[in-house]
Amino acid sequence: MSSPSSERSEMASLLAKSNNPIFNLFRILIKTGLSILKQPHIDSKAFRQCLSLFLFFGIWQFLCATNFNYFINFDFVPSPLEVFGATMKFFSGNFMVHIQASVLRVLIGFLAASILGISLGILIGWFQKLEDLLFLPLELLRPIPAVAWIPLAILMFPNSESGMMYITFIGAFFPILISTIRGVESTDMLLLRVGQCLGAKQWHLFKDIVVPGAMPNIASGLVIGMGNSWFCLVTAEILAGRYGIGYFTWESYITSNYPPIVMGMLLIGLLGTFSAFVIDQLTRILMPWRVTKKQSA
Amino acid sequence: MEKDLVKPVKGFVQVENLSVSFNRNGKSIQVLDSINFKINPGEFICLLGPSGCGKSTILNVVAGFLKPTSGFVFVDKRHVDSPGADRGFVFQQYSLLPWKTTFQNVEFGLKIQGVPKVKREQLVNEYLNRVGLYKHRHSYPHQLSGGMQQRASIIRALVNSPSVLLMDEPFAALDAQTRHMMQELLLNIWSDLKLTVIFVTHDIEEAVFLSDKIFVMGVNPGRIKEKIEVTLERPRHGDVMLSREFLELNRRIFESIREETLKSMEMD
Numbered sequence: 001m002s003s004p005s006s007e008r009s010e011m012a013s014l015l016a017k018s019n020n021p022i023f024n025l026f027r028i029l030i031k032t033g034l035s036i037l038k039q040p041h042i043d044s045k046a047f048r049q050c051l052s053l054f055l056f057f058g059i060w061q062f063l064c065a066t067n068f069n070y071f072i073n074f075d076f077v078p079s080p081l082e083v084f085g086a087t088m089k090f091f092s093g094n095f096m097v098h099i100q101a102s103v104l105r106v107l108i109g110f111l112a113a114s115i116l117g118i119s120l121g122i123l124i125g126w127f128q129k130l131e132d133l134l135f136l137p138l139e140l141l142r143p144i145p146a147v148a149w150i151p152l153a154i155l156m157f158p159n160s161e162s163g164m165m166y167i168t169f170i171g172a173f174f175p176i177l178i179s180t181i182r183g184v185e186s187t188d189m190l191l192l193r194v195g196q197c198l199g200a201k202q203w204h205l206f207k208d209i210v211v212p213g214a215m216p217n218i219a220s221g222l223v224i225g226m227g228n229s230w231f232c233l234v235t236a237e238i239l240a241g242r243y244g245i246g247y248f249t250w251e252s253y254i255t256s257n258y259p260p261i262v263m264g265m266l267l268i269g270l271l272g273t274f275s276a277f278v279i280d281q282l283t284r285i286l287m288p289w290r291v292t293k294k295q296s297a
Numbered sequence: 298m299e300k301d302l303v304k305p306v307k308g309f310v311q312v313e314n315l316s317v318s319f320n321r322n323g324k325s326i327q328v329l330d331s332i333n334f335k336i337n338p339g340e341f342i343c344l345l346g347p348s349g350c351g352k353s354t355i356l357n358v359v360a361g362f363l364k365p366t367s368g369f370v371f372v373d374k375r376h377v378d379s380p381g382a383d384r385g386f387v388f389q390q391y392s393l394l395p396w397k398t399t400f401q402n403v404e405f406g407l408k409i410q411g412v413p414k415v416k417r418e419q420l421v422n423e424y425l426n427r428v429g430l431y432k433h434r435h436s437y438p439h440q441l442s443g444g445m446q447q448r449a450s451i452i453r454a455l456v457n458s459p460s461v462l463l464m465d466e467p468f469a470a471l472d473a474q475t476r477h478m479m480q481e482l483l484l485n486i487w488s489d490l491k492l493t494v495i496f497v498t499h500d501i502e503e504a505v506f507l508s509d510k511i512f513v514m515g516v517n518p519g520r521i522k523e524k525i526e527v528t529l530e531r532p533r534h535g536d537v538m539l540s541r542e543f544l545e546l547n548r549r550i551f552e553s554i555r556e557e558t559l560k561s562m563e564m565d
Binding site: 190191193194195196197198199200204208209212213215287288289290291 | 361380381382384385395396397405410437438439453457
């Protein structure tokens with residue numbers, strides 16, 4: 001076995017010899033990255049996070065600028081700068097209609113999914129008979145992707161708006177349902193016994209032990225569900241409409257206007273991340289008793 | 298002194314012909330074989346024995362968690378068939394509800410019973426003060442030390458004024474110093490409240506220090522081998538552990554349990 005240091009020098013020399021522009025870029029990036037990271041005063045979390053974004057956009061711009069074409073073709077991929085241009089244009093126009101329409105669809109779908117997912121999940125998790133009655137059909141529907149629901153959504157719902165909300169609902173419902181069921185099922189036997197010894201009957205066991213015990217699981221279901229809801233937005237807005245970020249993205253594709261597509265994608269990513277973050281924070285406020293420990297290596 | 302005149306009226310426990318067997322891989326394993334005992338109101342009893350002697354199983358039956366294969370348990374002449382607030386339980390594991398503060402945990406039983414809020418607060422605070430947890434009443438369990446959590450668990454059971462307090466190796470997870478403090482604290486509370494305690498342990502010193510009577514248990518199947526009266530004077534403090542009487546009792550029980558432990562090792 002070769003020692004790690006000799007391995008590293010081998011790799012370095014291999015990189016140095018190469019005339020490939022990609023390898024050269026990597027070499028430069030690794031070198032500068034390492035030298036920056038070695039300095040203690042900027043070895044902070046915020047710095048590393050900024051660096052990650054900088055690298056992401058930097059590499060992307062580089063691949064576009066060099067018309068990278070090994071298996072994956074970047075010829076037609078809009079560069080960050082073009083996307084930035086499209087973004088400026090979008091925000092100087094009537095952008096709020098689009099954002100409002102999308103946010104409303106996601107929120108209503110998510111809200112309905114939360115209410116139904118949590119209440120059904122708690123019932124299914126707690127009552128064996130209800131699980132027998134409900135779980136199989138739900139399991140059957142669960143793997144069906146949002147796209148496959150489009151025809152039925154058109155046929156079933158009175159207007160396209162409610163159809164679209166249904167699609168965002170589908171995205172959020174199943175993660176919330178499954179996490180809630182798991183949370184209720186993982187109720188600590190010991191704590192149930194504690195309750196029984198204090199004279200608690202079904203209702204108190206349920207309200208004070210089962211439901212709070214399932215809350216951490218429900219919370220992670222909500223965070224995942226929120227993300228999934230945005231995930232399904234483009235699919236939903238293919239359905240119809242004149243407004244919405246998903247619609248805007250899809251329309252740009254049909255009219256071969258590429259930079260706005262990427263902008264739409266990033267905007268959905270951004271809104272999705274932000275709303276998932278909000279849900280995460282809200283659920284944390286509801287659970288001040290929770291200890292979160294993380295490895296800080 | 299007045300307290301001593303008050304004779305406890307509740308907490309009379311009868312266990313009659315109690316047998317428990319489990320099915321494991323199609324084979325029936327007898328865990329307890331015709332256990333019989335009576336505990337008078339206000340007595341402190343220890344069930345002492347090597348692991349596998351079924352001492353926790355007895356406690357679980359008395360608590361109502363486990364149905365016996367045959368036999369009966371009566372608490373104050375009432376037949377036990379399910380858990381209830383008349384039998385307080387303190388578990389070995391930390392068992393405060395993580396989502397309730399110390400105060401809310403202790404209050405939980407009273408809330409279930411529908412005790413009015415003002416009365417609840419007064420009672421809970423009184424008990425919190427009694428065990429030095431008033432300062433920590435708004436802390437969540439994960440912010441408390443192991444000893445604090447067990448103190449809270451004890452008063453959570455006591456605040457409902459149960460007939461019997463069942464304790465399943467409640468101090469086993471604590472360090473030696475804290476354990477001694479907790480034992481003395483428990484004796485203090487017990488002598489104030491005059492309630493019946495059934496305390497499960499495998500620690501001989503702990504059993505001798507705490508109890509009026511020790512039921513030494515044997516294995517295969519689990520049964521009560523010996524009932525030993527502990528006549529050490531009360532109130533007891535840590536220094537009683539250095540007395541000759543204490544040490545002799547200790548040794549006698551040690552021999553008795555050693556026999557059983559060897560037996561259980563042979564059976565494996």
